[in-house]
Amino acid sequence: MDELGSFYKSEQVLNSAQKKKLKKKQKQYEEQLELDQHIDSKIKLGEEEFDLIQNKLVQLGFKIHDIQPDGNCLFKSIEHQLKFYKESGLDIKCYSYKQLRQLSVDYLRDHKNEFKHFVANSSDDTQSDADELFDSYCSKMEKDGEWGSEIELQALSKLLMCKITVYNSATSIEYGNEGPFDINISFHRHQYVLGPHYNSIVPL
Numbered sequence: 001m002d003e004l005g006s007f008y009k010s011e012q013v014l015n016s017a018q019k020k021k022l023k024k025k026q027k028q029y030e031e032q033l034e035l036d037q038h039i040d041s042k043i044k045l046g047e048e049e050f051d052l053i054q055n056k057l058v059q060l061g062f063k064i065h066d067i068q069p070d071g072n073c074l075f076k077s078i079e080h081q082l083k084f085y086k087e088s089g090l091d092i093k094c095y096s097y098k099q100l101r102q103l104s105v106d107y108l109r110d111h112k113n114e115f116k117h118f119v120a121n122s123s124d125d126t127q128s129d130a131d132e133l134f135d136s137y138c139s140k141m142e143k144d145g146e147w148g149s150e151i152e153l154q155a156l157s158k159l160l161m162c163k164i165t166v167y168n169s170a171t172s173i174e175y176g177n178e179g180p181f182d183i184n185i186s187f188h189r190h191q192y193v194l195g196p197h198y199n200s201i202v203p204l
Helices: 002-012 016-059 073-087 097-110 112-119 127-141 150-159
Strands: 062-065 163-167 172-175 182-192 195-203
Touching: 016 062, 016 163, 016 182, 073 097, 073 150, 073 182, 073 195, 097 112, 097 127, 097 150, 112 127, 112 150, 150 163, 150 172
Parallel strands: 163 182
Antiparallel strands: 062 195, 163 172, 182 195
């Protein structure tokens, strides 16, 4: 019994390496727990935000059409809107999300002086700094999966010659002027953990 008791007693004593390993595992566990709690909180916030937007849209006779969250959501939501109008009988030209991305970048480059101040870091940037930042931004935006923003919305509203209305949980923002059709999309800051997201909006 003495030998057996001694064996169990020795097993309970951790050397410095074991203590360090245990401490590391404990830290990893706590970090994962904190991350899980953050994700759970984010998911709950996203669900609440979605419901707020959906309820607002229902009162206007609309509903949300989910778009795949892959970084192309802004362009895919507008692609869906164009297809929806086309299938509804409106004589408009449809573009794929890849074409919309490239068209918006081409438009930005063609109207550099109009848009480059949106990209510049501050009013203290020199002309060359602003040009370099803008060129870098356009090159980045050509890549698949890069999130679109207000700059692309402005460009697309002018390209498509229509008004783009973006609904969020608090208000709605309009880009461009009235045209033969209006594009309606929703902006969700918290729907997905990875970042902001756009969905398409269709009639009930």
